[in-house]
Amino acid sequence: MKVIEARNVHQALPKALRLLQLHGQPRPSRNGDVLVAPWPVTTVYEQPTERLTFWPQRDVNTAFLLAEALWMLQGRNDLGLPQRYIKDFGRYSDDGQTLLGRLRVPVAPGLPGRSAGGYRGPAAAES
16 A cells, blocks of 8 residues: 655645556546556545645636535535536536436535525524
8 A cells, every 4th residue: 555645635636646657557447548556545634624736737616616515515416506617517417407326315404495494503403
């Protein structure tokens, strides 16, 4: 097993790419050839809450990441919200309206707009 130690994902990415450059073994995938480490790899972060990589090459849409997290917490599988940020997000859908593999149960059912009364606070959960 190889362990990549880094402050955060921003610093771990170049270490992981270097590891694959030196030791990666080519394998076919549905999207073309990829490099795979010949052994298990794990990453240990000093600051695990620093989760975004700000590389221009990654072209990360940070607004979409936040919106997607809220969408998932609500247990939604419709394409409405994701397509506001990524126009061709529907290409991942089998029926053009939903993501069939998505979690169907709200992870946080008390989020406003997802339950009949919305979030009512901790006292409501006790009753």
